Amino acid sequence: MNRKVEQLSQFPASERVFSLPEKDDALFTEMLEKWATRRVGALRHQKKSVENDVAVIWDMLNHSGKAPWYWTEDDFDNWCHEIGVVRALAVATQRKYQSAIRGFFDYLVDNVKFKNQVRRQYGIDLKQICHAENCIPHISDRELTQVRRAFTHEEIVRFFDGYDKAINEVAKFRSKDLRPLQRDKALFFLLYAAGLRISEALALDLTSFSPNPNFPEFGNIGFISVWGKGSRGSGKKFRQVPVTHNQLPTLLNWYIASVRLHFLVNADANEQALFLSERGRRMCASTLEARFHHGLDFSGLGGVGLTPHCMRHTSVTHESLRFSIEAVRRKHGHVYAATTQGYMHIPDEMVHEEIHRAIAAQLDQVMDNKEKK
Numbered sequence: 001m002n003r004k005v006e007q008l009s010q011f012p013a014s015e016r017v018f019s020l021p022e023k024d025d026a027l028f029t030e031m032l033e034k035w036a037t038r039r040v041g042a043l044r045h046q047k048k049s050v051e052n053d054v055a056v057i058w059d060m061l062n063h064s065g066k067a068p069w070y071w072t073e074d075d076f077d078n079w080c081h082e083i084g085v086v087r088a089l090a091v092a093t094q095r096k097y098q099s100a101i102r103g104f105f106d107y108l109v110d111n112v113k114f115k116n117q118v119r120r121q122y123g124i125d126l127k128q129i130c131h132a133e134n135c136i137p138h139i140s141d142r143e144l145t146q147v148r149r150a151f152t153h154e155e156i157v158r159f160f161d162g163y164d165k166a167i168n169e170v171a172k173f174r175s176k177d178l179r180p181l182q183r184d185k186a187l188f189f190l191l192y193a194a195g196l197r198i199s200e201a202l203a204l205d206l207t208s209f210s211p212n213p214n215f216p217e218f219g220n221i222g223f224i225s226v227w228g229k230g231s232r233g234s235g236k237k238f239r240q241v242p243v244t245h246n247q248l249p250t251l252l253n254w255y256i257a258s259v260r261l262h263f264l265v266n267a268d269a270n271e272q273a274l275f276l277s278e279r280g281r282r283m284c285a286s287t288l289e290a291r292f293h294h295g296l297d298f299s300g301l302g303g304v305g306l307t308p309h310c311m312r313h314t315s316v317t318h319e320s321l322r323f324s325i326e327a328v329r330r331k332h333g334h335v336y337a338a339t340t341q342g343y344m345h346i347p348d349e350m351v352h353e354e355i356h357r358a359i360a361a362q363l364d365q366v367m368d369n370k371e372k373k
Contacts, residue, residue, distance in 0.1 A: 024067045027121070031068070031114055032057060035107045053100035059083075060101055068108070069118045069126055076101065078130045095136040102130035143221050150313040150345040154302060161188065162299025179262045180278065184291050186255035187283075193245040195315030195332045198285055198308050200226045201209060205272040206256065212242065221249035228333040239333050316343035320343065 009312055020028055036054055039045040061068070063082055064075045083089050083097055105128045108114050115126050151159065163185040170178045204224070212222025222243055227236040243249060260276065267280030275283040288308060296302045312332070319328045320340075329340040 020061075023121075026134050027114075027117065028061070028067050031108060034111075035104055036108070053103065056097050056100040057104055059097075062114050069122055069124050071129055073129050073134060077134060080134070091136060094193075098135045100249070102128070102135065104207070105129060107208055118304075137304060138315065148307065148309050148313050150317040151306065151310060155304075155306070156192065156314060159295065159299045160185070163188075163295060164303075178191055180291070181257055183255065183260045183263070183275060184295060186251055186259070187288070188292065188308075190248065190252055191311040192315055193248045194224055194243070195239070195312050195319065196224075196226065197228060197312060197333075198288060200228050201287065202275060202285065203227060203323060204274040206274060207272060208274065209252075210240075215243075218243055218246070218249045219253070221252055226333070230279065237333070239330075241331055241333075244322070244331070313345060314342050316340060317345045320344050320346070 032054060036050050039053075040047055042096055043188055048097040057068075060071070060076075063079045065132045066075075080098065082267075084094050091095070105126075109128055110128050118124050118126050125264050163181060167178065167181050167185065170181060186335045187201065190196065191198070194201075206225075209221045210223045211220050212226065215222055224243065225249070226239055226241050228239055229237065256274075260274070262269065263276035263278065263280055265280065266278075267276060271280065271282075273282035276285050279300055291304065292308045294314070296304075296306060316328055316332055320329065325340055327335055329337050332340060332342075332343070334340045
């Protein structure tokens with residue numbers, strides 16, 4: 001099966017499959033291959049994401065019945081009507097499809113070779129056909145189907161106190177749940193203290209830590225090297241998360257030295273994953289989810305709507321009380337400060353108290369100045 005048929009095969013058979021003239025097909029195939037190669041190679045985008053976007057380009061070609069350099073804004077509008085109204089794709093999916101077309105044209109318009117080739121062979125100047133006026137806007141960093149919240153101060157204390165009590169209790173009876181509970185305490189405190197996404201925490205290895213020269217007392221756990229979520233189909237994005245809780249290095253060193261080794265019995269000799277399951281494999285998200293709810297239950301917090309991602313919301317909320325929003329944004333790997341603000345859940349009484357303190361300080365200064373006069 002050739003490349004073109006392979007890409008088009010994923011679309012409904014009832015749709016018309018269009019074939020370009022030989023000369024057009026050769027140029028179009030070269031454009032598509034060069035674009036895909038750059039994204040997978042130089043830009044390190046995920047292969048699956050690139051394949052999906054290539055399929056979208058083929059879909060637009062199939063719908064328009066002509067090569068991309070002939071496409072106009074009207075062609076794009078008609079195709080958007082097709083995917084939005086006729087096929088009734090989800091809004092997020094439509095936006096993703098539109099982004100693929102826009103990204104492809106960004107590449108073509110900036111590519112001097114292809115611009116000159118199209119101008120020489122067809123007398124056409126390549127230009128972008130997708131813009132803010134004919135694309136669905138990104139209303140937020142992501143569309144949440146469920147609102148997440150932060151732990152209250154009382155809840156986060158209860159949660160980790162619950163682990164301490166449970167660990168002490170099972171230790172008396174030499175229960176097999178002792179090591180998993182100890183691992184879970186380290187894992188969930190890391191989620192909270194570092195504000196990591198679940199996927200980021202589970203992807204950590206023993207080598208994911210490095211010293212912070214400004215805080216030598218933290219030893220080798222001063223920074224956490226994280227491969228986090230990318231944007232617009234890009235591959236995972238690297239960042240270094242500074243450790244800002246002095247309890248975290250001590251807890252992780254204890255876990256690595258005294259707890260993790262008990263999970264290595266069934267593991268590969270060269271296993272580097274930081275958090276392991278009882279089978280000696282890298283812990284998965286479903287296991288983390290189940291263990292989190294187990295912790296909620298014995299902490300008396302079950303059924304109140306808390307999820308593992310609430311740890312990240314809690315981290316942002318608490319860190320915003322200590323650091324600037326820019327520092328919090330960078331630590332948590334958000335592209336926009338507005339996204340960081342969406343994770344902040346400052347209680348009204350705390351805001352009112354802060355305003356009261358500020359006004360009181362101003363009044364004290366005014367009264368002090370009057371007395372001096």
